[in-house]
Amino acid sequence: MSDLAALVVQQSLNGVYLGCLYVMVALGLTLIYGVLNQINFAHADFVTVGAFTAFFTATRLATKVLGLPDAAGYLLSIFAAFGIGALLGLAVNAAVFAPLRERGDELRPLIATIGVSVLLENAQLALFGPIPYQFDSPFARETIRVGRIFFSAQSVLVVAVSAVAIGALYAFLRFTFLGKALRAVAQDRETAGLMGINPGLLIGLTIVIASALAGMAGALLGPVLVLSPFAGASVIVKAFAIVIIGGFGNLQGTIIAGIFVGIIEAFTVQYLGSGLIDLVVFVLLLAMLVIRPTGLIAERKEENV
Amino acid sequence: MRRAAYLFGAAAIVALLPWLITTPYWRGILILCAMNVLLALSLNLVMGYTGQLNLGQSAFFAIGAYASTILVKTYGWNFWLASLAAIGGAGFLGLALAAFAVRLRGHYLAIASLGFAVITYQVLVNWERVTEGVRGIYGILPPVRNAVALFYLIAAIALIVYFVLDNLVRSPIGDTLRAIREDEVSAASLGVNGAIWKAFAFGVGAAIAGLAGCFYPGFVGTLVPDAFNIVESFTMMAMVIVGGMGTMIGPVIGAIVLTFLPELLRGFGELRLMIYGAALTLVVLFMPGGIVQAWSTLRARSR
Amino acid sequence: MNFAIHLALGCAMLLASFAASAQAQVVRIGVAMPISGPGSYFGVQDKEGIELALEQFKGGINGYKLQVQYEDSACSPLQATNTVKRLLDQFQPHIVIGEECSDASLAIAPILNDAKIVQLNVGSVTMKLTESGYKYTFRIFPNAEQQSLPLAKVAYNTLKARTAVILHEKTNAGNDNAEGFKKPFEAMGGKVLATIDFGRDVNDFTAIATRIASLGKVDVLPTFALEGQQVRLSQALAQAKVVKGGGGNGVQMGSIWLPFGYDQKAGQAAVGYVRIVQFDPTEKRKVVQDFIKAYQAKYGADKTPTHINAHAYDAILLIAEAVRRGAKDSESIREQFSKFKDVEVTTGRITFDQKGQNSDLSVVHFVETQQDLSWKGMSWQ
Numbered sequence: 002m003s004d005l006a007a008l009v010v011q012q013s014l015n016g017v018y019l020g021c022l023y024v025m026v027a028l029g030l031t032l033i034y035g036v037l038n039q040i041n042f043a044h045a046d047f048v049t050v051g052a053f054t055a056f057f058t059a060t061r062l063a064t065k066v067l068g069l070p071d072a073a074g075y076l077l078s079i080f081a082a083f084g085i086g087a088l089l090g091l092a093v094n095a096a097v098f099a100p101l102r103e104r105g106d107e108l109r110p111l112i113a114t115i116g117v118s119v120l121l122e123n124a125q126l127a128l129f130g131p132i133p134y135q136f137d138s139p140f141a142r143e144t145i146r147v148g149r150i151f152f153s154a155q156s157v158l159v160v161a162v163s164a165v166a167i168g169a170l171y172a173f174l175r176f177t178f179l180g181k182a183l184r185a186v187a188q189d190r191e192t193a194g195l196m197g198i199n200p201g202l203l204i205g206l207t208i209v210i211a212s213a214l215a216g217m218a219g220a221l222l223g224p225v226l227v228l229s230p231f232a233g234a235s236v237i238v239k240a241f242a243i244v245i246i247g248g249f250g251n252l253q254g255t256i257i258a259g260i261f262v263g264i265i266e267a268f269t270v271q272y273l274g275s276g277l278i279d280l281v282v283f284v285l286l287l288a289m290l291v292i293r294p295t296g297l298i299a300e301r302k303e304e305n306v
Numbered sequence: 307m308r309r310a311a312y313l314f315g316a317a318a319i320v321a322l323l324p325w326l327i328t329t330p331y332w333r334g335i336l337i338l339c340a341m342n343v344l345l346a347l348s349l350n351l352v353m354g355y356t357g358q359l360n361l362g363q364s365a366f367f368a369i370g371a372y373a374s375t376i377l378v379k380t381y382g383w384n385f386w387l388a389s390l391a392a393i394g395g396a397g398f399l400g401l402a403l404a405a406f407a408v409r410l411r412g413h414y415l416a417i418a419s420l421g422f423a424v425i426t427y428q429v430l431v432n433w434e435r436v437t438e439g440v441r442g443i444y445g446i447l448p449p450v451r452n453a454v455a456l457f458y459l460i461a462a463i464a465l466i467v468y469f470v471l472d473n474l475v476r477s478p479i480g481d482t483l484r485a486i487r488e489d490e491v492s493a494a495s496l497g498v499n500g501a502i503w504k505a506f507a508f509g510v511g512a513a514i515a516g517l518a519g520c521f522y523p524g525f526v527g528t529l530v531p532d533a534f535n536i537v538e539s540f541t542m543m544a545m546v547i548v549g550g551m552g553t554m555i556g557p558v559i560g561a562i563v564l565t566f567l568p569e570l571l572r573g574f575g576e577l578r579l580m581i582y583g584a585a586l587t588l589v590v591l592f593m594p595g596g597i598v599q600a601w602s603t604l605r606a607r608s609r
Numbered sequence: 610m611n612f613a614i615h616l617a618l619g620c621a622m623l624l625a626s627f628a629a630s631a632q633a634q635v636v637r638i639g640v641a642m643p644i645s646g647p648g649s650y651f652g653v654q655d656k657e658g659i660e661l662a663l664e665q666f667k668g669g670i671n672g673y674k675l676q677v678q679y680e681d682s683a684c685s686p687l688q689a690t691n692t693v694k695r696l697l698d699q700f701q702p703h704i705v706i707g708e709e710c711s712d713a714s715l716a717i718a719p720i721l722n723d724a725k726i727v728q729l730n731v732g733s734v735t736m737k738l739t740e741s742g743y744k745y746t747f748r749i750f751p752n753a754e755q756q757s758l759p760l761a762k763v764a765y766n767t768l769k770a771r772t773a774v775i776l777h778e779k780t781n782a783g784n785d786n787a788e789g790f791k792k793p794f795e796a797m798g799g800k801v802l803a804t805i806d807f808g809r810d811v812n813d814f815t816a817i818a819t820r821i822a823s824l825g826k827v828d829v830l831p832t833f834a835l836e837g838q839q840v841r842l843s844q845a846l847a848q849a850k851v852v853k854g855g856g857g858n859g860v861q862m863g864s865i866w867l868p869f870g871y872d873q874k875a876g877q878a879a880v881g882y883v884r885i886v887q888f889d890p891t892e893k894r895k896v897v898q899d900f901i902k903a904y905q906a907k908y909g910a911d912k913t914p915t916h917i918n919a920h921a922y923d924a925i926l927l928i929a930e931a932v933r934r935g936a937k938d939s940e941s942i943r944e945q946f947s948k949f950k951d952v953e954v955t956t957g958r959i960t961f962d963q964k965g966q967n968s969d970l971s972v973v974h975f976v977e978t979q980q981d982l983s984w985k986g987m988s989w990q
Contacts, residue, residue: 008823015815022813042540100591108359112547113590115540119583123645127576131649133837135874142876144848151848226812227837231647235810238424238536245417270816271823275807276779280428283421290418291406331694338691431779440780442686442712444737445719528686528716572695578681579645 007149012267018156020263021163022225025218026240027247027255028170029211035250036187036207039098042114044240045233046121047089047212051082051219052228053129056136058082071139079162079220086216087209093117094208099201125230138224159221166214167256174252183207187250238279242286313469320461324454333453337525339565340460341518346545346557347467348514353543354552355475356507357487359416362403362423363542366396366512368430368534370519372437375446375529380436385449389520393513400512404505423539430531440531448524460521467514472554483507487552548589550598559597636673636932636942638925639696641682641689641707641717647809648684650835651709651732651917658914658921659706661900661907666925670932675925682708686716693717697724703939704729706924711735711781718743726939727946729927731920734782739964745939747946747965749927749956750920751887753782755970756864757789759885760831763975764790765797767989768860768883770828772800774821776842777833779806786833786864802827811838814845822849831862836871839863843878853881865973868915872982882978883987888916888956889974891984900955916956923954 026048033041055078062081063074097117101110143154174180185193186203194200219233226232239262247258262282269281327333345367352360373392377383383391407418430437437443450456474480482503485493490500523529541564549560567585571578593600640659642652659677666675678700680692689708696702697720705721708714709732718738721728722745730738730748734756739748764770775790777783783806791801802824805817821827830852832839847855854861854877863884872879890901890913900922904914914922930952931945952959957972976984 004823008819011819012816015813015819018815019813097587097591108353108543108547108551109590109594112540112544113587115544116583116585116587116590120580120587121583123580123583126645126649127580131647131653133650133840135840137876141844151850153848222812225841227841229647229650229837232812235812241417241420267816267819271820275805275811275817276432277428278811279424279808280432283424283428286421287406287418287425290421329698331691331698334691334694338687439784440712441784442715442781444715526687526690526716527719528690528712530686530712532685532712533687569691572681572692575679575681576644 008271011150012271013264014150014152014156016264016267017260018152018159018263019266020260021156021160022218022222023236023239023243023263024256024259025159025163025166025221026215026236027243027259028167028252029214029218030240031244031247031250031252031255032170032207032211032214034244035252036183037098037204039110040114040241041093041208041211042111042237043093043118043121044211044215045237046118046125047086047215047233048219048222048236049125049230049233050089050121051086051216052136052223052226052232053125053134053219054085054216055079055082055220055223056134056228059136059138075138075140079217082216082220083213084216086219087213089216090209090212091205093212094205098208099205102201102204122230122234129230131229131231134228136223136226136228141224155224162217162221166217167252170210170214171252179203179206239282242282246286246289309472313465316468317465320465321458323461324457330453333457334525335565335569337453337457337460337521339562340457340464341521341525342542342545342561342565343464343558344460344467344518345515345542346549346561347464347471347554348511348518349542350546350551350554350557351471351474351483351514352507352511353546354557355480355487356483356504358504358507360419360508360511361416361536361539361543362419362421362426363511363515364534364536364538365419365423365426366400366515367519367522367538368426368531369396369399370516371522371529371534372430372519373516374520375443375523376436379443379446385520385524389517392520393516396516396519397509397513401505401509403512404508405501420536420539423536427531427535430534437531442528442530443523444528446523446527446529448521456521456525460518463517467517468554468558475554479503479506544586548586548593548596550596553596553598556596556598563597634669634673635676636704636928636937637700637702638675638677638928639693639700639702639705639707640677640679641692641696641705641713642679643684643709643713644679644681646683646685648710651684652681654915654917655706655709655731655921657904657908658918658923659925661903661918662922662925662929664907665903666929670929671935673932673937675929675932678702682713682717684708684710684713686712689713689717690720693720697726702726703937704928704942706731706921709733711738711785714738715741718746721745727942729924729946731924732917735785739966743965745943747961747967749923749954749959749967751865751970751973752966753785753789755966756885757786757831758793759973759975760862760864761790761793761797761799763883763989764829764831764862765794765799768829770799770860772802772825772827773829773831774802774824774827774859775804775831775833776817777804777806778835778838779808783833787831790831807834807838809835809838812841814838814842815848817842818845818849818851821846821851827851827859829860829862831864833864833866836867836874839867839871840875843875843882847878852878854878865916868917869913869984870915872978872984876982879978879982880980883975885973886916886976886984887970887973888914888919889972889976889984889986890914891986892972894953896953897955919955923956923959926954927952927959 030044033039058078058081059074063069063077097113140158141153141155144151182198183203186200243258243262247254266278269278349363352358370392373395374388377388378385403422407415431439448456482498486500545560545564546557550556568582571581642655643649644652680696682689682692704727706729711733714730714733722743728746732750734753736752775787777787846852850857852859852861861882865887869890931942934945936942936945946961950960958969959967960969962968975987975989977987979985
């Protein structure tokens with residue numbers, strides 16, 4: 002394999018791995034947007050909470066209390082983070098989204114989620130302190146080499162878990178009754194309500210699923226991130242960009258956009274410089290908005306006059 | 307007539323403030339507050355009256371600050387000329403953003419503005435030859451050295467801007483903007499060219515934000531890109547919403563409250579920001595129309 | 610008549626002197642540190658060091674008690690400026706310890722100098738702080754040149770490195786340190802293949818490591834970033850087989866930014882890491898060992914203090930020493946500081962030069978991370 006070819010393959014793999022990480026974070030965001038037309042600014046903090054949950058589960062609970070081997074402990078922590086994320090989503094929905102839903106305004110929930118984000122971040126700061134925790138999953142320590150290409154077992158795990166999660170989500174939305182009801186609510190809340198679906202309940206469910214996904218993303222990201230209360234903030238802006246490039250509420254679009262952004266990032270680092278990553282991604286975003294405002298995979302949306 | 311009375315009253319209070327608040331620290335906060343009032347007013351024009359979700363106002367604030375500072379420091383321009391140029395620049399970029407986003411609606415526009423803000427921030431960080439990037443620019447002097455004089459200057463400008471905007475929203479232009487806010491499609495059917503008026507609102511809003519930006523570096527003395535990250539946009543938005551969006555006095559109140567609140571909470575040390583976050587959430591949850599609406603509801607109830 | 614006036618004057622003066630002496634029994638120390646936001650990484654550790662030192666001087670020195678007030682400057686010039694003004698108004702400190710981040714330190718320097726209050730800096734790297742002619746600013750933290758020059762010299766002369774890739778965080782401190790390495794290294798004949806900077810929000814360094822691997826033979830990789838990012842960076846570099854810890858040839862080099870215990874966090878990837886350290890917990894000096902014992906007694910036997918704890922602790926030690934030598938207000942503190950010669954603290958000995966920078970780096974030494982992740986002191990210089 003020539004030098005250049007090896008380099009391109011390696012950076013592409015790096016990009017896919019990065020992209021999957023971003024997609025995990027972006028999935029929840031796009032779900033919430035699709036059903037609620039809401040942007041949840043506290044999403045980043047849900048990811049951070051998930052990461053801390055996973056950390057404490059893997060390093061304290063699983064190994065010390067339950068005596069599990071490292072690998073099993075880490076896998077357990079992913080589930081734990083998923084669960085805690087769901088609970089957090091439930092709480093925030095009950096406290097913030099549900100009460101504001103009736104008023105029909107889009108901006109106030111946004112500001113409310115900013116307030117929640119500040120609160121969560123500083124609560125974690127008070128609880129855990131600002132010094133980064135060392136979260137090393139046993140998978141991150143294993144490097145797999147194929148010729149001159151390398152990747153860690155963690156990246157394989159991330160891609161695998163993402164694929165499973167996305168597959169499960171897709172199947173849920175497509176084939177189950179609840180899933181179809183959710184799509185109905187996303188399309189037209191009023192009519193769905195008239196059809197006997199309880200929009201409030203379904204919206205709550207969406208938020209719970211989205212937050213659970215965020216928590217899980219945190220568990221997968223934990224061994225990659227610098228784990229401190231500010232960890233989520235480092236990925237959230239790109240996650241937003243991905244949601245937009247992929248098309249708000251569009252699942253397939255988000256996935257493709259996420260991988261795409263990951264690859265762009267890897268190649269920007271290679272040829273331009275890591276300081277320029279955000280710049281490139283957002284210029285791309287603006288270009289996207291000009292060329293295809295509805296996102297990569299257009300969904301037909303009708304405007305009611 | 308009543309409006310004139312209110313305006314004189316406000317001017318009188320403003321004139322009195324530096325004599326009631328005499329320590330350099332609190333006078334500094336007053337100056338900051340005046341700048342925030344300008345920023346909140348600028349954003350309110352775009353969001354409150356024209357109904358456009360603008361997440362990138364911090365970019366225009368930054369452009370005002372950097373353009374004026376660079377012109378003064380690197381090219382030796384006079385502060386006032388430099389500020390005029392910076393304001394023009396910011397306004398022009400506001401127009402450009404609006405023109406770019408003319409086809410976009412609702413959240414797409416919001417995201418375009420967010421993207422614009424991030425790109426502006428990245429340019430400030432990376433274009434080191436011109437902006438010094440993260441190293442920062444130091445030793446920046448305000449146009450007037452005396453803190454009280456500086457406050458009067460900015461507050462006077464804020465009052466003038468308020469007066470002008472107030473007249474604007476009461477005029478037929480205001481009606482046009484409101485029509486666009488309520489229902490752009492219907493407004494179009496009445497012959498309103500949404501694109502031009504959105505651009506107008508964006509441009510004016512950007513120019514005012516740029517104006518506030520001209521005074522910022524002199525006040526702090528130091529200019530770094532981090533002062534203009536995305537969080538600032540959201541703080542501005544919070545000021546508008548907490549105060550009461552779509553009213554003229556709302557943003558002013560919001561700016562005052564959200565400037566003083568973090569400072570007043572300093573006594574709480576490590577709990578400061580947690581309380582701030584909780585307060586913000588609670589206000590938004592329980593006061594739908596912001597402080598202005600809560601106040602008028604209270605008054606209505608007490609009758 | 611005359612007598613009455615004299616008596617009245619005499620009483621007044623007596624009362625005044627009582628009031629004055631009652632007030633003057635305290636030396637007020639303002640602390641402007643980042644307590645919120647990501648900068649709290651420093652602020653929390655600074656506070657630990659300061660609180661520990663204050664305990665030791667509880668009884669006062671020469672009849673003077675040390676009184677501290679903390680304000681949150683959040684690493685931002687705006688907040689730093691506001692909090693220093695607040696301190697000056699409400700607390701009237703005789704000396705201010707601050708800040709950690711270079712931008713904020715530079716922002717408050719003119720204010721403190723104008724007010725003729727001593728600024729004692731324990732964490733900023735920027736050359737500008739002591740090159741701008743501030744008479745009241747003193748710094749015990751090594752500046753960028755003091756940190757990077759020895760690295761460049763050892764890289765070229767001892768490690769025989771001819772190519773380097775500089776990695777640094779995109780901040781004032783990172784930039785200055787990187788420049789401080791690049792200039793002398795290139796002047797000596799070395800070649801810098803790339804200077805790669807990254808924001809504090811970058812987490813995954815695989816792409817960067819891949820890029821470095823594609824640059825060819827890299828002898829040294831001087832890195833200037835905080836421990837959280839450095840751990841990930843080292844691991845990525847090892848994975849890409851760029852550094853010794855991963856089976857490659859490159860030697861990672863670093864500065865005093867990394868705390869003791871870093872190697873345990875980074876694991877095998879840190880083997881072969883060469884860096885300079887100032888605060889070394891394995892040092893036998895009494896002042897260091899006493900500090901560690903006190904720290905562990907207060908904060909837990911399983912924790913080792915970091916250089917951030919140590920520098921903050923030293924700040925109080927220096928102020929106490931100045932008071933012991935007769936200082937009681939800002940002017941006298943400044944005078945004592947400028948006369949300091951070989952004053953011993955945990956991070957070495959302090960002698961302030963004419964610009965206010967500590968010029969005594971006798972304690973700074975090189976260490977190399979061994980296979981068992983312990984430090985081995987090297988006698989290079």
